[in-house]
Amino acid sequence: MVGATARDKIREYIRTDQSPTATIEFLGTVIGSSPAAPKVASFSSRGPNHLTAEILKPDVIAPGVNILAAWTGASGPTNLDIDPRRVEFNIISGTSMSCPHATGLAALLRKAHPDWSPAAIKSALMTTAYNFDDSGKNIKDLANGEEATPFINGAGHVDPNRALDPGLVYDIVSKDYVAFLCAIGYDSQRISVFVREPVSTNSCEQQVLASPGDLNYPSFSVVFQSDNNGMVKYQRAVKNVGSASDAVYEVKINAPNDVEVSLSPSKLVFSAQNQILSYEITFLSLGFGSPGLNSPRFGSIEWSDGTHRVRSPIAVRWHQESVKSV
Numbered sequence: 001m002v003g004a005t006a007r008d009k010i011r012e013y014i015r016t017d018q019s020p021t022a023t024i025e026f027l028g029t030v031i032g033s034s035p036a037a038p039k040v041a042s043f044s045s046r047g048p049n050h051l052t053a054e055i056l057k058p059d060v061i062a063p064g065v066n067i068l069a070a071w072t073g074a075s076g077p078t079n080l081d082i083d084p085r086r087v088e089f090n091i092i093s094g095t096s097m098s099c100p101h102a103t104g105l106a107a108l109l110r111k112a113h114p115d116w117s118p119a120a121i122k123s124a125l126m127t128t129a130y131n132f133d134d135s136g137k138n139i140k141d142l143a144n145g146e147e148a149t150p151f152i153n154g155a156g157h158v159d160p161n162r163a164l165d166p167g168l169v170y171d172i173v174s175k176d177y178v179a180f181l182c183a184i185g186y187d188s189q190r191i192s193v194f195v196r197e198p199v200s201t202n203s204c205e206q207q208v209l210a211s212p213g214d215l216n217y218p219s220f221s222v223v224f225q226s227d228n229n230g231m232v233k234y235q236r237a238v239k240n241v242g243s244a245s246d247a248v249y250e251v252k253i254n255a256p257n258d259v260e261v262s263l264s265p266s267k268l269v270f271s272a273q274n275q276i277l278s279y280e281i282t283f284l285s286l287g288f289g290s291p292g293l294n295s296p297r298f299g300s301i302e303w304s305d306g307t308h309r310v311r312s313p314i315a316v317r318w319h320q321e322s323v324k325s326v
Contacts, residue, residue: 001066001091036133036137037133038061038063038133038157039139039141039142040139040141040143040152040153041064041142042143043094043095044058044061044098045057045095046058046151046152047152048221048315048317049221052184052212053221054211054212054213054223055212055215055217056150056154056219056220056221056315058152058153058154059122059126059155059219060102060125060129060155060157060158061098061129062098062099062101062102063097063101064093064095064096064098064099064101065093066092067092067093067097068089069097070089071088071089073088077090101158102125102158105158105160106122108160109121109124109163109164112164113241116169116241117171117173119170119171119172119216120170122218123171123218124164124169125158126155126218126312127166127168127310127311128162128166128310129154129155129158129159130156130157130159130162131148131153131156131157139153139156139157141153149296149298150219150313150314154219155218155219155311155313156311156313165242165308166310167240167249167303167305167307167308167309168238168239168240168241168308169218169239169241170218170237170239171216171237172215172217174195178194178195178199178203179204179207179208179209180212180215181194182203182204182208182209183208183210183212183215184212188200188201188203191203191204210235211234213232213234214235216235216236219313219315220281220283220312220313221314221315222259222283222314222315222316222317223318223319224285224288224293224317224318225319226319229288230285230288231283231285233282234281235278235279236278236280236281237276237277237278238268238276238277238278239274239276240270240274240276241274242305242308244270244305245272245273245275246271248267248268248269248270249267249268249303249304249305249308249310250266250267250268251263251267251301252301252302252303252304253299253301254299254300254302254314255299256298256314256316257297258292258293259285259286259297259299261283261284261299261301261314262281262284263279263280263281263282263301264279265279268303285318288318293318296315296316297317298313298314298315299313299314300313300314301314
């Protein structure tokens, strides 16, 4: 397996040499410094979410480059019809490789916590993800060499060990998803496709979210526009899944530039396991409407009880209509 640069050199050599030859020589195992890892592959799926801007995407990143694994005997290693070779193992890259890694971690969490919902499992993976490489610096994006943002790596790189004990989870049940579909304009007929049963025409009157961003997601995506006057409020609820019934969590805010972030309450005092407490988070655009606010800003909040760190990324954008031209 070679990268694009080496591929181009090999092709050029084959094209220009009348008798091209190739030799693979094993020079032994080299031990020494390696480039910092992980990095986000240039082909990795990117945000923002163009369909529902209030939901941050991507969620997380997982291993997906040069993955060595068992290979089907039904096709060759290149997966081309003209390739007659058959191998037991292959090395490939892509989101199709990171997906089974994340799926395997979800299965691991399901085994460890059989009573957790899919949303709780996703929450555990997201709020415990890390954003620093093994050199201690922010994870880089191979597409441009810059530091990755939540629009590039979401909440960060999955961390299986920490995900087993996240402390808090943001849970979502079926009726919450129905309310979300109502909030983005789906009617009862379309919603029935998802819930696989008839839905009454007044179902959306009973399931109300003030905004799609009020879905109890483990991350925050904010769009300032003229109809909200530079202020956005979201509601969230967290469940205490840690071992301590009397856990007390306090929040640390890393506000995006040009944005003021506040939480009410800023301390969550639990008295039982699996207890659910709610909070409201407010985002206030500083200098709302100024022409300089034309690029995304990023930050995070982190709840901690001294043992667990429950981190949620923040991505903020300004709709062009809310930015005055000069």
